Amino acid sequence: MQISFALQFINLLAALLLLIVFAMLTQRRILSLINLFAWQGLVLSLSTFVVAYSTAQQHLYYSAGLTLLLKVLLLPWLLHRLIRKLNVRWDVETLLNIPTTMLVGIALVIFSFNLAAPITQLAQGITRGLIGIALACVLLSLLMMLTRRKAVSQVVAFLSLENGLFFAATSATQGMPLVVELGIALDVLVATFIFGIFFFQLRETFDSLDITHMEKLKDD
């Protein structure tokens, strides 16, 4: 089976994306988590660029550039500034311990690969093998949102979930219309701003970013 070099490269980038999500899942430090998120954005932007090049679709170039600007430069910078202001460098508590999380992660990857297999049969286009990986990225990000206790890492997980969806969109459907992509990009940006305000509110009310405090509804 011979496949083109561009597709091989996209496959490699997809594998890297999965690796980065796993690294985020097992990461203990919030700073490295944000750096990994920036790397994820870079890989995503690169893969979008390669898809754009190999399928000669103009609008994908714009979305690759947008990803680069927003997810590699702006959002990590915002998050870095946020954690500097909030003075949180550490994020040790996870609800499950890390080896268990990894095992659950592997199970999720197997599940999503199996789930994607029939879809892959139906899909056309050069990148059809990648839906499984994109789905795995989405599910792993969800897992990260579930297992993290601190608000900042949950937000990074949310952003990485969005990255997974974006990757699914480029790989399965050759990208959404540019208007939709612009809208989503703006949404993510606004969401990050809102999360920033939410962090400050959270800290002011509870003196910590641990969201388990929010489960208590009454003052005792």
Added chain:
Amino acid sequence: MILDPEQILAVVFQLTQLLLVVLLAPFLTGWVNQCQAWLQNRSGAGVLQPYRVLHKLFHKDAVMAHNASWLFRATPYIVFGCMWLAAAIIPVIAVNLPFSRAADVIALVGVFALARMFIALAAMDVGTAFGTLGARREMLVSFLAEPALLMVLFTASMISHSTQLTRIVETLAHHEFVLYPSLAFAALAFLIVLLAENARIPVDNPGTHLELTMIHEAMILEYSARHLALIEWASSLKLFAYISIGIALFLPHGIAEVGNWAGLPLAIGLLLLKLLAAGAGLAVLETLLAKMRIFRAPEFLGTAFLLAVLGLLIHFLLGA
């Protein structure tokens, strides 16, 4: 019985590899130590230091504990033999050597396991606390590293449809250039296994005699003179064998065929270059990393297993 010339040639190639490996192995260890010394702003003992140590140890009188059994006495020879055999099976300078048909990758892992079992038993044989402690820790680390190593080898086997290491190398080396995402995962996992199995820094510290942190050194504490020399030499051979497996799986280009005399100098030259690069890389890695707590080791090796399994899964999904 008349041997045909091709068989004789194959045996000559095999013997060349055997000698080359056993003579080069201490050099590799010395090179890693020297690179580390440079990185730590020390002048270092020189690349030839392991040879001097071996020479010194072979000329000393061996001291044995009174209650040491035959197991203790036999272990250095068994361990050295296992490591030499492993290094003979791995295609280092040429593929299709006569020994390489003797064992596939699973048996190769078995050979490593045999050596490990004997060294752990010998460590417990004398009955000192350190030996037992070291043996237990070694078993903990290796039982986690072994499945990861097998998964790495399986990923490569899936790509080349064979568990013979020489066939794997042949497929990967004489192929047109293809990117294998699954092999990238396997390479990362293999790196972690290499660090753990060779008692390198994040898991064990080869340069220490601080009792609380050591694993490998604790096991061989009771050995002296020629026994210690053989074990040290076997450790060098093991590092050499692991690095050659890494080269064989992930950078096999330039390896010679049996009987191809013209390709042999190039193969040896490239091998030396790759070994030097790998040794320097190992030194950089060890300088950058810090020794981790022993209870973090399962997590570290769990990561290796995870990466190797991901490599396999990605091979299934993408077919590459």
